[in-house]
Amino acid sequence: MAEKPVALELKNISKSFGSVAANHQVSLKVREGEILSILGENGSGKTTLMNMISGIYYPDEGQIFVKGEEVSIRSPKDAYDLKIGMIHQHFKLVDVFSAAENVVLGLNEKGRYDLAKVTEEVRRISAKYDFEIDPAKKVYEMSVSEKQTLEIIKVLYRGAEILILDEPTAVLTPQETQKLFAILRNMRSDGKAIIIITHKLNEVLSLADRVTVLRKGEYVGTIDTAGANETVLAEMMVGKKVVLNIARSEPTDAADRLDVEGLTCMNREGMEVLSDISFTARAGEILGIAGIAGSGQRELLEAIAGLQTVSGGRIVYHDPKTGKDEDLCRKNPMQIRELGVRLSFVPEDRLGMGLVGNMDIVDNMMLRSYRKGHSMFLKRRDPRTLAQRIIEQLEVATPSASTPVRRLSGGNVQKVLVGREIAASPTVIMAAYPARGLDINSSYTIYNLLNQQKESGVAVIFVGEDLDVLIELCDRILVINSGHVTGIVDARHVTKEEIGLLMTKTEERAANE
Numbered sequence: 001m002a003e004k005p006v007a008l009e010l011k012n013i014s015k016s017f018g019s020v021a022a023n024h025q026v027s028l029k030v031r032e033g034e035i036l037s038i039l040g041e042n043g044s045g046k047t048t049l050m051n052m053i054s055g056i057y058y059p060d061e062g063q064i065f066v067k068g069e070e071v072s073i074r075s076p077k078d079a080y081d082l083k084i085g086m087i088h089q090h091f092k093l094v095d096v097f098s099a100a101e102n103v104v105l106g107l108n109e110k111g112r113y114d115l116a117k118v119t120e121e122v123r124r125i126s127a128k129y130d131f132e133i134d135p136a137k138k139v140y141e142m143s144v145s146e147k148q149t150l151e152i153i154k155v156l157y158r159g160a161e162i163l164i165l166d167e168p169t170a171v172l173t174p175q176e177t178q179k180l181f182a183i184l185r186n187m188r189s190d191g192k193a194i195i196i197i198t199h200k201l202n203e204v205l206s207l208a209d210r211v212t213v214l215r216k217g218e219y220v221g222t223i224d225t226a227g228a229n230e231t232v233l234a235e236m237m238v239g240k241k242v243v244l245n246i247a248r249s250e251p252t253d254a255a256d257r258l259d260v261e262g263l264t265c266m267n268r269e270g271m272e273v274l275s276d277i278s279f280t281a282r283a284g285e286i287l288g289i290a291g292i293a294g295s296g297q298r299e300l301l302e303a304i305a306g307l308q309t310v311s312g313g314r315i316v317y318h319d320p321k322t323g324k325d326e327d328l329c330r331k332n333p334m335q336i337r338e339l340g341v342r343l344s345f346v347p348e349d350r351l352g353m354g355l356v357g358n359m360d361i362v363d364n365m366m367l368r369s370y371r372k373g374h375s376m377f378l379k380r381r382d383p384r385t386l387a388q389r390i391i392e393q394l395e396v397a398t399p400s401a402s403t404p405v406r407r408l409s410g411g412n413v414q415k416v417l418v419g420r421e422i423a424a425s426p427t428v429i430m431a432a433y434p435a436r437g438l439d440i441n442s443s444y445t446i447y448n449l450l451n452q453q454k455e456s457g458v459a460v461i462f463v464g465e466d467l468d469v470l471i472e473l474c475d476r477i478l479v480i481n482s483g484h485v486t487g488i489v490d491a492r493h494v495t496k497e498e499i500g501l502l503m504t505k506t507e508e509r510a511a512n513e
Contacts, residue, residue: 004031006068007193008053008084008162013062015048022048025062026219028212030162035184035194037204037225040214041237041439042412043397046197049214050164053195054086055079066162085155086164091147093139099150100135103157118157125156129186132179144293145176152183163187164195169203170436173292174467174500181207199440200466201230213237238441246447246472249455254282256318257459258304258428264312265303273299274483277313281428283320286450286460288474288491290467292503296483297463301430304461306333320427360402361387361416390419394445414438415446422449429453432463447473467496479503 008030015023023045030036040046051057053064055076064071066082073079079086093102100118107113119135126133133149142150148168155163165184169177184194184207198204204211205225213220213236220236263277274296281287291297302308304315306328315328328336356364362384387401394415398408405413418434431450435443447469454460464470470477474491479502486505489498 004033006030007032007034007066008195009065010049010053011063011065013049013052013059013064015045015052015057015059021217023052023059023214023217026214026217028219028222030193030195032161032193033188033191034210035188035196035208037208037211038195038197038214039201039204039211039233039237041216041441043216044214044237044439045217046214047166048217050086050166050195050197053079053084053162054164055084080158080160083159083161084164085158085160085162087148087151087155087166087168089167089170091151093147093150095140096138098136098138099133099142099153102139102150103135103154107158121157122153125153129156129183129190131183145172145179148172148180149183161191162193162195164197166197167199168196169198169200170465173503174496175504177203199438199443200468201233201440202468204233205230215239234440237439246444246469247451248473248475249451251282251285251454251475253457254284255320256280257283257320258318258461259316260304260313261316262313263300263303263310263315265299265308266311267299272483274303277480277483277485279478279485279488281459281461283427283457283459284454285476286454286462286474288470288477289461289463289480290470290477290499290503291480293465295480295503297480298432299483300480301432301461301463304328304428304430306331306336317428356405358404358406360404361391361396361398362401364405364416364420386423390416390423394419394442415442418446418449422453426453426458428459428461430461430463433465434462435469436465443469467499470499471496479505481505 006029009028011027013023013026014021026045026049028036038046038049048057052059053073055073055078058074064073066084071082073082073084094105097105100115100122103122104113104118122133122135125131131149131153133146133153137146139147139150152163168180172180184196188194196208205228208225210222210224211228211233212222213233215237223232223236258281260277260279263274264272265274267273277296277300279287289297289300299308303310310329313329317326317328319326384401390396391398391401396408396412396415396419398412405416408416414434414436415438418431421429421431429450434450435446438446450460450462451473462470462474464473471491471494477489477491477494477499478485479487479489479499481503487502489502
């Protein structure tokens, strides 16, 4: 059988930022009618490479060929002209515009846009690839899945034949992921060349035809998925044997540590973001929280940490030191911490809330505990030693502990943040997406650190987006949708599909069942 024509080829591509080489002599090919997955650890240069293909960066060395012709891509417009489109992890849509308006936004057309024609073309593309989208629907009314669909339609409308998707399933339910995969397979059948960046090895194996692996900015190899498995791919990524299993232990002495009863919260606009939330978090247990992005997970953790105003209900902390019950709703964040609760919070916005970008790793270690002239870290251990331990244990790629955090890659920032939170010795630790953006090896390091916390008697509340991990890591899983609890399930006896249904269940359906 003849090989399909090569749609895109990179030869010896290199890109450096100062003294840091993001890519060095990388070569790869993607063919028409093929899905190629790009795998690599954090800092391996995947996103930099894709940004050069899509015109955001320009390579220092090397050549790019589109359909056999050497090209120069100096801007996103150049990429579009070459029929290359990138769907970024963070969507670039205007909320108050409709789907059709977003599709033509930025296109250089003479005169007024004919929205009727645009709408007709959006419907044609949707029918061809089995998209489900209403061209007249406003973006602010759309689900995450619909927004992603719109981003794909945008690049197809512009005539893209080569599509790049960066972590496309990060915030999708299992059902939405399967729907996306069906669409991508339809596009492959239509001859599109598709490049997908994902950290989920099971998705790579089920969707991609071939996998190209990068390590520390360099090309390692390309293999057919038909002859690969998760262990082989992980070993190619990290260059050594990797154990891909979470050693979940049975909870012992699972005493109630935190009781949330009828919790209700409003946002600044007066809209209810949490409604009548009730659950118990126990010492020596990992309680997972699952939900579509924006369902209230963040507000729930902020309410427990004292960062969100509570309009109804109680949050009762059972202090293991004094035996007393404390209502956290009556306390500010500092008082909650001074109780010895140490509700550690790993936020979704790592540099916005979690760390100070201009400070180095050592100073960020001290932030959590240094106040009023004294510090737990300064009394018990030198913060520099702590920083060095976290750098070594989590393999943080940094020139030194004195490097400003803003100069680290996103994944390495996340490692510093998670390491600092766990090092604070809490009795309850709340971790929101602690492995978001981390490669497979680092992710499993974090999961096993959380498991160690559980085994030492800490109550762990884990908010995650990978349902496979939630099921493998947690003891129980609380599912939340639009600020309501739609179910609490035993992680040892539940399927991804059952959780996915709970994630999309309405309050009315939950009440009727």
